Amino acid sequence: MNTVAADPLAALREIAPAAIDDGAGALQLYSHDVYATGPAPRAVFRPATVEELAQGVAAATAAGLAVIPRGGGMSYTGGYLSPTPDFILVDTAGLDRIVAIDEADMTVTVECGVTWDALRRALQPRGLRVKAWGTLSGVNATVGGGMSQNGVFWGAADGSVVDSALSFDVVLADGTTVSTGSGFFRPYGPDLTGLFAADCGALGIKARATLRLVREGQGLAYGSFAFDDAAAFFAGLSAVAREGLAAESFGFDPFLQAQRMKRDSLAADAKSLVGMMKAQGSLLKGVKEGARVALAGRSFLDGVPFSLHCIAERRRQSEADADMAEIARLVTQAGGRAVENTIPKILRANPFPPVNSMVGPAGERWVPVHGFLPHSRLVEGWDAIQALFAAHRAEMEGLGVQAGAMLAAVSPQACLIEPVFYWPDALNPLHRHAVEAGHLAKLKGFPANPDSAALVDRLRKGVIEVFATLGAIHLQIARTYPLKASHDPAAWALLETVKRQLDPRGLMNPGSLAL
Numbered sequence: 001m002n003t004v005a006a007d008p009l010a011a012l013r014e015i016a017p018a019a020i021d022d023g024a025g026a027l028q029l030y031s032h033d034v035y036a037t038g039p040a041p042r043a044v045f046r047p048a049t050v051e052e053l054a055q056g057v058a059a060a061t062a063a064g065l066a067v068i069p070r071g072g073g074m075s076y077t078g079g080y081l082s083p084t085p086d087f088i089l090v091d092t093a094g095l096d097r098i099v100a101i102d103e104a105d106m107t108v109t110v111e112c113g114v115t116w117d118a119l120r121r122a123l124q125p126r127g128l129r130v131k132a133w134g135t136l137s138g139v140n141a142t143v144g145g146g147m148s149q150n151g152v153f154w155g156a157a158d159g160s161v162v163d164s165a166l167s168f169d170v171v172l173a174d175g176t177t178v179s180t181g182s183g184f185f186r187p188y189g190p191d192l193t194g195l196f197a198a199d200c201g202a203l204g205i206k207a208r209a210t211l212r213l214v215r216e217g218q219g220l221a222y223g224s225f226a227f228d229d230a231a232a233f234f235a236g237l238s239a240v241a242r243e244g245l246a247a248e249s250f251g252f253d254p255f256l257q258a259q260r261m262k263r264d265s266l267a268a269d270a271k272s273l274v275g276m277m278k279a280q281g282s283l284l285k286g287v288k289e290g291a292r293v294a295l296a297g298r299s300f301l302d303g304v305p306f307s308l309h310c311i312a313e314r315r316r317q318s319e320a321d322a323d324m325a326e327i328a329r330l331v332t333q334a335g336g337r338a339v340e341n342t343i344p345k346i347l348r349a350n351p352f353p354p355v356n357s358m359v360g361p362a363g364e365r366w367v368p369v370h371g372f373l374p375h376s377r378l379v380e381g382w383d384a385i386q387a388l389f390a391a392h393r394a395e396m397e398g399l400g401v402q403a404g405a406m407l408a409a410v411s412p413q414a415c416l417i418e419p420v421f422y423w424p425d426a427l428n429p430l431h432r433h434a435v436e437a438g439h440l441a442k443l444k445g446f447p448a449n450p451d452s453a454a455l456v457d458r459l460r461k462g463v464i465e466v467f468a469t470l471g472a473i474h475l476q477i478a479r480t481y482p483l484k485a486s487h488d489p490a491a492w493a494l495l496e497t498v499k500r501q502l503d504p505r506g507l508m509n510p511g512s513l514a515l
Contacts, residue, residue: 001433002505004064004086007422009043011059012088019046019056019094026286030089031081031274032430034074034358035367038081041068041089049095050111050207052170052176057205058175060088064513066507067173069201071145072115073430074137074355076367078479079149079200083511090205098122099208101153105184106213107166112206116154117352120142124216131164131212134137138352139327144206150198150475154351156410160475162197170196173508175193183210195498200478201509203502215248217313219320223327225336226304230382233306233407235413236334238375240310241318241409245323247313248344249409254305256404256420259361309344356439358431363443365425365453368406369460369480370418371472378415384466385419392459399452400424401459419463423452477513484514 013020022043042065049054057067066087070080080089094513095113102108110119116134123129132155135141141151146161147168158164167181180192187194196203227233233251288413308331312323328338360366373381389396390401398400401423408416419451423447432440464481467474474481484492499515502508 002064002507008060008063008065008086009088011063012043012045012056015055015059016045016047016052019048019052020044021046027378029429029433030091030283031421032428033077033081034080034430036076036078036081037428038078038083039085039087041082041087043088044091045088046091046094050171051198053092053095053207054171054175054177054204055270056088057090057171061173061505061507063177064507066510068204068509069144069148069205071113071142071148072137072140073434074135074141075476075478077149077476077481079145079476081479083479091094092123092205094143095144095207096478101128101213103128103213105466107184107210108213109208109210110143111182111208112147113142115139115352116146120352123213127216127218129155129211129216130161131158131214132161133164134161134352136352137355137358138346140355143172143209143211147197147206147209148199148201149478152410152416152475153250153408154248156249156408157207157244158214159411160192163207165193165197166210166212167193168196168206168210169208171207172204173505175504177207178204195349197476198499200476200479200512202499202512202515204508215315217315217320219312219314219317220348221312221317221320221324222341222348223312223331224339224341224343225308225310225328226339227308227332227334227336229459230306230386231309232335232380233272233388234375234378236308236331236336236384237332237407237409238378238417239330240308240327241325241375241415242412244257245312245327245330245413246409249308249310249327251306251308251407253405253407254352255303256406257307259404278462298322304339307339307343307485309347310339311344311348354436354439356435359427359435359443360422363427363440363445364422365446365456366420366422366429367456368418368420369458369463370416371467371470371474372410373470373472374418375447378417378471381417381466381472384470385417385463388448388459388462388466392455395455396459399449399455401452401455403459421456421459423449423456425449425453479485479511479514482514 009305020043026044027040060067067079068082068087069090094111095111097111099109116138135151135153152160166186170178182188202471213242310327312320314320404420407419477483
């Protein structure tokens with residue numbers, strides 16, 4: 001039984017008084033993630049240095065407090081929601097230094113509170129990027145959050161974001177800092193970097209990371225394609241994935257496609273595209289592309305049931321064009337047809353937009369749930385999820401719950417199915433903090449709606465059960481996905497042994513990964 005000191009914050013205040021925030025506003029904000037609510041922390045701890053982080057963690061756990069790490073706050077799986085009120089929330093945002101960019105050895109070392117957006121801005125003038133370079137929420141999401149929760153989108157052809165990691169400096173529950181692996185090659189012996197990758201903060205707090213760099217391709221080609229049904233869509237998506245032709249390939253079902261087309265302004269889209277082309281030394285081309293976006297408007301996907309969007313990135317433009325021509329051939333064979341390619345152009349022009357899409361177009365609540373499946377089970381998985389929704393159709397319509405899906409290729413072996421729910425409900429403090437104020441002001445908004453929220457919770461759990469029957473795997477496991485049930489018992493026992501060795505009192509993000 002863990003005993004909490006009478007004044008558990010006393011030692012922490014002595015070490016870093018300026019780093020402690022126990023104001024009511026902070027405690028309320030940090031008790032919410034994108035989807036759920038947990039206990040308020042005793043305090044929020046914002047270390048300014050890695051050394052301060054280690055000292056603070058040691059002081060907190062010595063006083064009997066759990067420590068819960070938080071990056072950019074974009075979790076929707078309970079990543080930083082504690083099962084106990086006796087904890088401090090460690091906000092790593094102050095650890096945002098880019099320590100070294102090594103162009104000779106093609107590595108970058110960062111403190112783990114740096115955002116994917118800030119890292120990209122530092123690397124892009126040098127013509128470099130991280131191998132897998134972040135998620136769409138990268139304006140807020142941090143490198144440390146990505147290395148802990150894992151994620152995939154930009155550079156998906158090169159794997160998930162943890163595949164970019166070479167080594168970590170990790171602060172353990174007793175304040176010890178452990179360095180894993182080598183700064184230029186992985187693995188060096190047993191993969192200790194891999195042990196801490198995607199651990200959802202259950203084993204330690206990532207303080208620094210050294211990541212692989214690659215040259216950013218100067219040739220980019222874009223393609224968008226329409227499909228009449230899910231089976232044809234998945235055939236096209238899988239064909240492109242198996243050949244490794246696209247840096248990113250993703251798509252939307254009819255509902256989510258319609259939702260996305262309601263967002264943002266054409267002026268902002270065109271401006272982003274002009275800016276990207278200008279940065280590549282082609283202002284005239286940017287102006288032409290911006291005008292083309294404006295002319296296409298928001299109706300070019302009207303009547304398109306499923307859409308697939310691909311980006312080919314190569315060293316030379318001729319190579320990217322050749323890859324896109326082959327993508328178009330494969331897609332046509334699968335039953336797709338080319339449509340206006342505005343969406344991939346706009347996303348690449350502004351890869352880390354404001355996180356306004358964490359609420360619906362009218363201010364609805366939003367939450368995704370996902371699974372990765374092998375190509376051979378994608379249609380089966382899609383049909384099973386649609387059957388679940390069909391069985392609850394009347395209840396969903398009565399309570400205003402709607403569902404769509406984003407679909408993406410992530411490797412020659414697997415693709416992502418990510419159902420997304422929207423429902424009328426009150427926003428929480430995190431939404432009001434993260435979404436741009438000007439955007440919030442335009443939204444209709446909704447009162448609290450516990451009945452709709454309860455249905456979403458049941459449906460979300462139902463989707464996870466469907467994925468489990470198909471052997472799906474997940475990122476951002478945290479406190480939502482059934483990791484233990486999908487592991488060999490002997491392997492799980494080994495993981496529990498590692499947890500006990502590193503965190504014998506169970507104070508490092510307790511309950512994450514069900515450890």
